Amino acid sequence: MPEFAIGDDDFLLDGKPTRIISGALHYFRVHPDQWEDRLRKARLMGLNTVETYVPWNLHQPTPDDLTAEDGLDLPRFLRLAGAEGLHVLLRPGPYICAEWEFGGLPAWLLAEPGVRLRSTDPTYLAAVERFLARLLPLVVPHLVTRGGPVLAVQVENEFGAYGRDQEYLERVAEFLRAGGVDVPLFTSDQPSEEMLAAGGLPGVLRTGNFGSRAAENLARLREGQPTGPLMCMEFWHGWFDRWGGPHHVREPEDAASTLDELLAAGASVNFYMFHGGTSFGFLNGANDNGRYLPTVNSYDYDAPLSESGDPTPKFAAFREVIARYAPVPDEPVPARGPRLPETAVSLDESAALLPAVDLLAEGVAADRPLTMEELGQAYGFVLYRTTLPAAVDGVLVVEDVHDRAQVFVDGAPVGVLEREHRERALALRAPAGARLDLLVENQGRVNYGEGLADRKGVLGGVFVDGTEVTGWSCHPLPLSAEQLAAAPYSPATGLPAGPGLHRGTVRIEQPADTFVSLPDWTKGVVWINGFALGRYWRRGPQRTLYVPGPVLRPGGNEIVVLELEAATSRTLMLVPEPDLGHTQE
Known part of the structure; x- marks a missing residue:
């Protein structure tokens, strides 16, 4: 079997110095029918590795379940990566950040009033141990030591920015080893002395997260770790967006210059993100540093592959830089994928939400x-x-x-x-x-x-x-497929006003990618064929919602919109191009 190790100065693959040129590609943010396409494009940009987090909250929606089906079929994703000739860096958390709901932690942890997250709190640690004990049997067969693509596994995530609990990190590492992980472990933190010390473990490779001043940040990383390969685990060449802010972009030439500086220094790199994809449904996260700021559903991240998987100018710019330091496939840059033509869709059935709430969810009585x-x-x-x-x-x-x-x-x-x-x-x-x-x-x-x-x-x-x-009645409205189907739709009269569900059908001959645009609507959520696309809000910046082609089917396709306030028409548009909003504050 291949051997992967941490050398004094380099990563060693079968004893030979190896540079990792990787890109983040979160399987859970991409429709599973599109995984092969995105992985092929990763190889074509010159990557030899992909990196992915693992979202605990999706894989274990209740304390007693573990699911790995369809879009959560991690073993299939790992097999596809290996078949494409790509290695994998796996980041199973348990905390992942990723601008993902609750940083990937499951909401049921918060049902325990006194739980202390990301700590040695026995309640929290027991939940982590149960999760990893169930997840790792899916992962271990795909480690490089078993002939698979997974080279290394991360312990926690950016813990240096959160806590000072070495015992907690040690326990997570113990759970990984006990579960059969026999490949190198690593941590990732911003490269300050304090964060590297708090987030690191003896004998575990420390990597750095940054987007500029490569030489300076690599020097700080070396100060905190005298030996071992240098790696930027998150090369931030783009950024995420929040509601009410601008759409973040970074000039390709500027990002490519920093990449060149990184590679010229002999470092390995992981693009964050290579392909951002989408935080579909209700799975966007939020920040709160004194002010609560929710993020948008698009995770385009101004990445080399757009939200819909098309090469952007950064793809060509990064590929050109990579070619100076490593082999790049002699194949053309992939063309943009097919799109549906612009189509107007009328939502001609409605169900007011407040009068129907007893049909959707039984109330729970409470003082x-x-x-x-x-x-x-x-x-x-x-x-x-x-x-x-x-x-x-x-x-x-x-x-x-x-x-x-x-x-x-x-x-x-x-x-x-x-x-x-x-x-x-x-x-x-x-x-x-x-x-x-x-x-x-x-x-x-x-x-x-x-x-x-x-x-x-x-x-x-x-x-x-x-x-x-x-004397309250509390009605849970996760707006599951069952709840959406139970709504008492009837032919619509007048314009949407007040919280309500609105339904229509669009006929499609040949499914392809498209984007939902709702210029006449105010705030809400959109589903197509039961697939939750995400939220829209006139506040912006995001103006369209990405619809993966595999979500659609030939013939009739059902669209449901929850409008929370009001709309000036009953029509939405399917459009061929995204609109992620203004780029200035």
Whole structure:
């Protein structure tokens, strides 16, 4: 079997010095029918390796399950990479960051009130051990020591930016070794003395994450690790976007210059990202460094392959630089894939959400609003409903909203409270016996930093003029396929107004990639054939949602839109080009 080792200065493959030229490609952000295409393009850019995280929250949606089917078939992804002649760097977490919901941790961890994440807390460690014990049997047959493509495995992820708990890192490494991982382990952190020390382990290769000043950052990495190969594990040549901000881009020439500096220094590299793909559905993350900022669904990342898998100018620029240091296949740059023609789609059936909530989800009675985690819910929405015992002409206060609450009295909108803007109160006027509804959206759990334990829904009490409101019915709305099918659709009359589901059909002769554009709609979520594409919001920057061709089928295709506020038409567009928004603040 091949041997891979950490030498004094180089990676050693079968005893020979080897440079890793890798690119991040998250299998869970790409439709599985497109994995082969993306891996082939990785090889054509000159990569000899791909890197991927493993999302714990998708693989283990409940404490007792482990799923690895369809888009989570990690063994198939590893086989395809090997068949393409690519090695793999595997980053199984348990925490992955990745601008992914909760940094890849499963929401059910937060059902335990006192759990301490990413620590030696026995509750947390036991959950990590169970997860890795179930995951690793899928991985071990694909290690290089078994003839597979996986060269090395990461311990945790950027822990130096989070904690100072060496015992925790050691325990994660022990779980990996106990599970049969006999290839080299590595850590990755930003290359400061403090972070490298806090995030590293004795005898485990430290790698650095940065996007500029390559010589300076490699020198810092060497100061913290006198021997071993130098590697930039995350070469940040692009960036992610948040709602309300710009679409981030970086000039190819600038990024290629830094890449040249890296490779000229003899370092190995992993492009973050080679192909970003999409955080489909409700799986985008968020940041909170004093202000909550949810990220968009597109993970285009201004990468060498676009969100839809097409080579960008960076593909050619990076390939040219790589060719100065390593063999590059003598094949042409792949052309753009086929697209559907521009098509208008009418959504001519509707179901108002608030009147139908009892059909979609049985209410859970409670004195106070229960969080999503208390309801056993991971993603989506919760509707909190109560009856006001007396007339109100005052102020409604919600102690803590995670993340956006629309407030209604007898079905009429009263206002919106947004965590991002730290809003907690609004004026309320209602007669005795009025129905008070709070429709709360989970906009993505925090994926980085100290605010990681990000519970969702209403946290704390709800007060009217200083008196706590009790007697709530809490309706979980993950908006599963079953819930969408249970909605009482009827022929639409008038324009969409208020929270509602809107449905239509589009006929397609030959499926191909396309993008959903909703210029006349305000905020919501889109599904095609039951596949959750993600969120739209006039706030931008993202203006289109990517639709992978394999999601579509010849003939009729069902489109469902949840509009939370209002729209000025009942039509959406399928368009051939993405619009990821403005690039300036």
